[in-house]
Amino acid sequence: MFNAVDHLIVAVRNLDEAEENYSKLFGFKSAWKGEHKEFGTSNCLFKFKNTYFELLAATGTGPGAALVQHHLDNTGEGLIGTVFGAEDVEDVAGALREKGFHFPDPSDGEGSNFKDKKIRKWKNLFLPSELTRGLFAFVIQHTKGELIGPKLYTPASISRLDHLVIQTNDADGFIKIYRDLFNIRLSLDKIVERWKARILFFRLNKTTIEVVEKSDDQHPQDPQDKLWGLTWDVESIEQAHKRLLSEGVDVTPIKKGMKENTLVATVKSHTHNVPTLLIQHLK
DSSP: OOOEEEEEEEEOSOHHHHHHHHHHHHTSOOSEEEEETTTTEEEEEEEOSSOEEEEEEEOSSSHHHHHHHHHHHHTOSEEEEEEEEOSOHHHHHHHHHHTTOOOOOOEEEEEEETTTOOEEEEEEEEOOHHHHTTSEEEEEEEEEOOOOOOSOOOTTSEEEEEEEEEEESOHHHHHHHHTTTTOOEEEEEEEEGGGTEEEEEEEETTEEEEEEEEGGGOSOSSOOEEEEEEEEEESOHHHHHHHHHHTTOOBOOOEEOSSTTEEEEEEOSSSSSOOEEEEEEOO
C-alpha cells in the first residue's frame, strides 16, 4: 500500500531559527523553503537518502496553521506528523474504502520554492482518526518536481533516517493497522524484560518504525499512539560528534549502543523538542 516513510513533520514557532538549527545538526543546508498559502503554513525541507524532513510553521490562516498552533499551544514544538508515500493515492483510498473506512477524496497540493521559484505538486490523502489513533498522518503521491538533496553526504553529516520511535498503549491494535491493513512488514515483536516493554519493528523502504508499548499500558479503553523521537544514521559518529561540538550543538559522549556493533550519541540541543539520537552501524 505504501512505498516509503515519505517524510516527518516538526512543528516550530520560528521557521528561520529552526532551519538554522537543523542545518547545524544535519551538516548541510535545506533543499527547499516555501509556503502552503491555502493551509496558512510555511515550510523548510531537508532531503536524505531514504526520506525527507519538514519543519512547519504557522504563517497565515488555514487548517494547517490551526493544526500547528494547536500543537504549539498544547504540547510545544516537536514532532507533529508522519507521512507515507504511495504510487497512487487513489488506489490507497479505494483499498481502504473497501475495508469500510470513510474519508474525503484526495486533495491536490502545490508549493513554490522561495530559493529558486521551482514548483512541486502532490496529492494528499488524509487518513481517518480510527487509523491514526491520535497521530496526524496522511499519504502523499508526488506528481511534479523533485526534492534535490546534497550532492554528497559526508562522513560527518547525517545521511539517512535509521528509525522513528512511536509510543503506544495498544501494540496488538497497532499491528492490526500497520501490518494487516497497511501491509508494512513486521520484522520484530519482542518483550524486553529490563524495560518492561513490548517492542515492535516495522520495516518500510530501509527505514524502521520502532513501536514501544509499556507493560502497564496494555489493554487500553482508548488506544493512543504518540510520536516520540528519531534516530539518524551517520557514517562516522566520531566525525559527526566533532562537527556538532564545533557548531555549538550539545551532544553526549559517544558510547556503545543497545544494538550489537553500534555506537550512539544523544543530541541535547538544536532539536526543537525532538528526542534525537545519532547511530553508527559498525561493519
